[in-house]
Amino acid sequence: MVASGTSRSSAGVVRRLPRWPVALAVGVLALAAPWLGFGSDVLRQVVLVAILALVISGLNLSWGYAGELALGQVAMYAVGAYVGAVLTMHDVDLALALPASAAAAVVVGVVSGAPGIRLGGWGLAMSSFFLVLLVPDAAEIFEQETGGLNGLSGIPQAKLFGAELGETGFYLLVIGCLVVWLAVMRNIVTSRQGGLLRVLRQSGVLAASLGIGVSSAKLKAYALGAIPAGVAGCLFALLDGFIAPDYFGLTLMIAIIAGSVLGGSESVYGCVVGAALLQLGPMQVTAFEKYALVAFGAFLVVGGVFFSGGITGLISRGVRLLARRRSTAAAADRRPATPSEMDPIPGELLEVRALVKDFGGSRAVDDLSLIAPAGEVTGLIGANGSGKTTLLNIISGFYTPTSGAVAIGGSELAGSGPHQRARRGVARTFQTPLIPGSSTVAEVVASARLRRHRCGLVATILRLPAYWRARRDDRAASTRALGVLGIEHLADEPASSLALGTRRLVEVARALAAEPAVLLLDEPASGLDEQEVSDLAGVIGRLRDAGATVLLVEHNFALMCAVSDRIYVLESGRLIAEGTPAEVQHDPAVIESYLGQLADGTSETGPEALEAAVSGNRVDSSPGVGNE
Numbered sequence: 001m002v003a004s005g006t007s008r009s010s011a012g013v014v015r016r017l018p019r020w021p022v023a024l025a026v027g028v029l030a031l032a033a034p035w036l037g038f039g040s041d042v043l044r045q046v047v048l049v050a051i052l053a054l055v056i057s058g059l060n061l062s063w064g065y066a067g068e069l070a071l072g073q074v075a076m077y078a079v080g081a082y083v084g085a086v087l088t089m090h091d092v093d094l095a096l097a098l099p100a101s102a103a104a105a106v107v108v109g110v111v112s113g114a115p116g117i118r119l120g121g122w123g124l125a126m127s128s129f130f131l132v133l134l135v136p137d138a139a140e141i142f143e144q145e146t147g148g149l150n151g152l153s154g155i156p157q158a159k160l161f162g163a164e165l166g167e168t169g170f171y172l173l174v175i176g177c178l179v180v181w182l183a184v185m186r187n188i189v190t191s192r193q194g195g196l197l198r199v200l201r202q203s204g205v206l207a208a209s210l211g212i213g214v215s216s217a218k219l220k221a222y223a224l225g226a227i228p229a230g231v232a233g234c235l236f237a238l239l240d241g242f243i244a245p246d247y248f249g250l251t252l253m254i255a256i257i258a259g260s261v262l263g264g265s266e267s268v269y270g271c272v273v274g275a276a277l278l279q280l281g282p283m284q285v286t287a288f289e290k291y292a293l294v295a296f297g298a299f300l301v302v303g304g305v306f307f308s309g310g311i312t313g314l315i316s317r318g319v320r321l322l323a324r325r326r327s328t329a330a331a332a333d334r335r336p337a338t339p340s341e342m343d344p345i346p347g348e349l350l351e352v353r354a355l356v357k358d359f360g361g362s363r364a365v366d367d368l369s370l371i372a373p374a375g376e377v378t379g380l381i382g383a384n385g386s387g388k389t390t391l392l393n394i395i396s397g398f399y400t401p402t403s404g405a406v407a408i409g410g411s412e413l414a415g416s417g418p419h420q421r422a423r424r425g426v427a428r429t430f431q432t433p434l435i436p437g438s439s440t441v442a443e444v445v446a447s448a449r450l451r452r453h454r455c456g457l458v459a460t461i462l463r464l465p466a467y468w469r470a471r472r473d474d475r476a477a478s479t480r481a482l483g484v485l486g487i488e489h490l491a492d493e494p495a496s497s498l499a500l501g502t503r504r505l506v507e508v509a510r511a512l513a514a515e516p517a518v519l520l521l522d523e524p525a526s527g528l529d530e531q532e533v534s535d536l537a538g539v540i541g542r543l544r545d546a547g548a549t550v551l552l553v554e555h556n557f558a559l560m561c562a563v564s565d566r567i568y569v570l571e572s573g574r575l576i577a578e579g580t581p582a583e584v585q586h587d588p589a590v591i592e593s594y595l596g597q598l599a600d601g602t603s604e605t606g607p608e609a610l611e612a613a614v615s616g617n618r619v620d621s622s623p624g625v626g627n628e
């Protein structure tokens, strides 16, 4: 079953080297600091770094990993601080006050984030920005509890399980919270949930096509990021026994973004680096306060321009370079190895009935009916703008048809969105491969399994048996899918660094790993060289032989004729011909449509002429989901 030549590259080995032992060693060292002779001043600075790191890590989760810029961390930090302070003043133990602060931050995050996420685009960034502006007003409205603009003083010393913590105890608590949170975050981002976040960041369209409910997944990431902010707020309130709305303003918001960019927003431990740089650097200078906004803005620009990926990204790149990643990856990204056998694919009948799609006044699909049976390749050709991608977008649920129906296995899919269609078994590739930037090939393929064998957050964080089962299942499925395409040896390579042809194969492997009832291939040969097209033809033929239902949209007429059992021809959204490749090649309507009558009244026929005509019509872009 497994492809030959599958030895792992040294780059892959380096990528998989765990970083947590280094982080754990730093954590243990920090915990031991009170006994290593450091004075109160130093310990206080470490506490401030840890608190800032907690807030930044929440932003990293929603922005760095899930790609949703949310500026509300400061507001959730403030909520945690006020809830923690008020509860402590009412003699509530920290064992309760800390989770309550986190919970309050999550509630505020969800309530304020939901509308922003639903709005899409910059909706969350805008709504969370306004949330930060509301902090002083909220403090004034609840003046009796919060002390209003003058702040809240007299917050007593923290008690944990009834015992006063003292300076050392409080220090250990703060560092302990950071260590535990970073362990939780690491377990999240190195799991399926992490894969889900990366898919979300790459593209909502991709996420939906993999069966992920985009809005709820984004909201979950945002809510998760609120937890460390709420905890940090509670700890901050107890540090000096005083808080005021001034502490939670725009300057801190910019500082947090700068810390995230500098440390590395797509990194678990980058938050500590970013927080330490800010806290131990500019925040120490008293005169800095006056120019803080400008300075943090400058950090942001410098970080964004010179270290995309932040300092931790820089270190990772250095380590990979040491392992001579470039040469190894180049060697690995060669032609596919001998593919392994394909398991049977339980394809289902796809039916499109009298479909119409209007965009404003223009009709993109006009009364189109076709069937794609299991165990066959059904081809769809047509000049640019003839409605092929629109049809794929309707089948996969991204567009709602004006009228008509789509059915799989005899049951209609009316009213279901793209993620529901994906769950029903519709898998697709895209004209431009959608591959999350920082994922390995194996992770990209395994992302097709995110909706299967659900493994909850608790099982993921605590590494319960359900987590290991899901992980084994994912690995086996991606190994199988990559094996049948002959690219299993690339499993640990960064997927986005591969050549276009290989990325297309990775997309097909991802679709295959979803065990699709219907497989939609949108121009898979575009941009491939002759050898790659021939490899692709072999793969499509084997998909058909394994029982898959394949609907192939392609401009490469030779490939279309070589692999299709039946071809449908579109012109301006209407079906003008259908039949076997031989029938279509000689169909007068097709010849007329692509070639027109020649000057001498004759017409040129055959696949070469048609292919030339179709390719001649080709331009590279048109609007719509498929053209992302």
Ligand SMILES: Nc1ncnc2c1ncn2[C@@H]1O[C@H](COP(=O)(O)OP(=O)(O)OP(=O)(O)O)[C@@H](O)[C@H]1O
Residues within 6 Å of the ligand: 359, 363, 364, 382, 383, 384, 385, 386, 387, 388, 389, 390, 391, 619, 621, 622, 623, 624, 625
């Ligand atoms: N989201 C949209 N809004 C408005 N018009 C659209 C949209 N998507 C597609 N169209 C229009 O519908 C028609 C069919 O486009 P479609 O992309 O489906 O064609 P196609 O056959 O896939 O072309 P290509 O081969 O270039 O991908 C075109 O006139 C296009 O401009």
